[in-house]
Amino acid sequence: MDGQDTALRLNFEDLYILFNFSDYENLSGNSTGTFLIDQNTIICQGPHFEPAVNSAICVVYFLIFLLAIPGNIIVALVIGYNYRFLSPSDIYLLHLVVADTLYALSIPFWAVSTVHGWVFGDVMCKLVSLIQEVNFYSSILFLMCISIDRYLAIVWAVKAHRKRRALCSWMVCFSVWVLGTVFSFPVLFNDAFKPVNSDRIVCYEYHNPESIDQWKLGTRVLRHVLGFLLPLIVMLVCYGVTISRLLGTRSFEKQKAMRVIVAVVIAFLLCWMPYHLSVISDTIIRSGLISYSCETRNSIDLALFFTQSLGLLHSCINPVLYAFVGQKFRRNLLNLLYKTRVLERSSLSRSSRSTSQTSEGTSTFL
Numbered sequence: 001m002d003g004q005d006t007a008l009r010l011n012f013e014d015l016y017i018l019f020n021f022s023d024y025e026n027l028s029g030n031s032t033g034t035f036l037i038d039q040n041t042i043i044c045q046g047p048h049f050e051p052a053v054n055s056a057i058c059v060v061y062f063l064i065f066l067l068a069i070p071g072n073i074i075v076a077l078v079i080g081y082n083y084r085f086l087s088p089s090d091i092y093l094l095h096l097v098v099a100d101t102l103y104a105l106s107i108p109f110w111a112v113s114t115v116h117g118w119v120f121g122d123v124m125c126k127l128v129s130l131i132q133e134v135n136f137y138s139s140i141l142f143l144m145c146i147s148i149d150r151y152l153a154i155v156w157a158v159k160a161h162r163k164r165r166a167l168c169s170w171m172v173c174f175s176v177w178v179l180g181t182v183f184s185f186p187v188l189f190n191d192a193f194k195p196v197n198s199d200r201i202v203c204y205e206y207h208n209p210e211s212i213d214q215w216k217l218g219t220r221v222l223r224h225v226l227g228f229l230l231p232l233i234v235m236l237v238c239y240g241v242t243i244s245r246l247l248g249t250r251s252f253e254k255q256k257a258m259r260v261i262v263a264v265v266i267a268f269l270l271c272w273m274p275y276h277l278s279v280i281s282d283t284i285i286r287s288g289l290i291s292y293s294c295e296t297r298n299s300i301d302l303a304l305f306f307t308q309s310l311g312l313l314h315s316c317i318n319p320v321l322y323a324f325v326g327q328k329f330r331r332n333l334l335n336l337l338y339k340t341r342v343l344e345r346s347s348l349s350r351s352s353r354s355t356s357q358t359s360e361g362t363s364t365f366l
Contacts, residue, residue: 054114057309061111064312068104071319072097078329081336088149088169095173096142099180100315103135107312117200118192125192125203133184134177136311137227139318141176143268144231150261151238155245183227186219220283228276239265264321271314275307 076097079090086094109120109128118125187205194201239261282300284290 051115057114058111060309061107061114061312064316065104065107065111068100068107068315068319071316072101072104074333075319075329076101078332078336081332081339086166088165089146089153091166091169091173092142092145092149095176096139096146096318099135099138099142100318102131103139104312104315106132110312113203118203119201120192120203122192125190126188129187129190129203130184133187134180136180137183137223138176138180139314140227140231140272141180142173143264144234145172145176147235147238151242154242183223186216186223189216217283217287220279220286224276224280224283228272235265235268267314267317267321270310271317272311275304275311278303278307 076094079086079094079097082090106128109124112119120128190203190205192201192203193206243261278300282304285296285300290296
């Protein structure tokens with residue numbers, strides 16, 4: 001009997017080492033002597049990439065960073081050049097540029113973490129995550145504000161006192177930053193920790209399938225609705241009505257404005273829709289609505305990683321879509337370059353004459 005007991009103990013220990021279970025409760029026996037694995041208590045190893053893949057991702061991150069920072073700074077300088085004549089859309093665009101710039105500043109941290117893991121500590125994990133999340137939600141809300149302003153300006157031709165409209169726009173911007181901060185508070189639960197079976201530290205919210213906080217899931221659902229679905233619906237409705245109105249006109253400039261609007265919506269959907277679908281899937285996994293397995297968990301983690309990288313690209317696209325396609329922006333950029341003596345007066349005159357006819361009478365860069 002002693003020999004048999006010893007053999008049984010060794011078999012259990014071998015199973016423990018093989019599957020790296022935290023305790024023997026992960027195994028359950030039946031009358032036939034077959035042991036079944038409890039999927040809910042398995043500690044997943046998580047997806048891993050080859051060093052060459054991590055290095056390539058790191059390089060892509062830094063390229064996005066190098067494109068986003070100068071592009072957004074140039075837009076901010078051009079907008080600030082005419083700060084006395086800013087329209088509501090210009091004010092929203094200026095804050096959107098600030099949000100995109102701050103969002104881009106978090107990219108180097110994630111770039112380094114792809115190669116070496118999170119080496120910046122727990123405090124920086126929370127801080128960088130908060131900065132990224134605040135500016136993510138703020139960017140979406142500012143896009144919504146721009147869509148509403150374009151709807152009012154084109155469809156309803158709303159005109160009001162310039163100072164009164166500017167004051168209201170600044171108050172809206174302040175509210176957007178506050179709301180974006182409130183939406184982002186849950187990321188303070190992110191921690192720098194080393195997952196089981198991993199030699200690298202990650203910065204993320206730890207997920208324990210056996211312990212689900214309902215209030216955390218509730219805040220996630222609220223953020224999905226108010227931070228993405230609602231702005232998306234508002235954008236689609238405003239831009240849809242605006243486009244239908246523009247289709248009824250034959251003005252070349254209005255048709256051009258319609259193409260810009262379509263590009264804005266498509267870029268937003270392509271960059272952020274996959275990420276939000278991945279986050280929603282992650283929320284469903286955490287809620288226990290579907291069966292949990294390591295394969296499912298790893299698939300969601302991979303989707304979150306790659307779709308977040310796609311979302312980072314949006315900080316590069318915004319300066320092009322909202323500024324560089326605008327004729328008045330190009331004219332103001334040339335004015336700024338002339339003022340700083342980067343260009344000669346003759347170059348400015350030729351470019352200004354080509355755009356003065358179409359840009360006169362508007363105060364927006366869109």
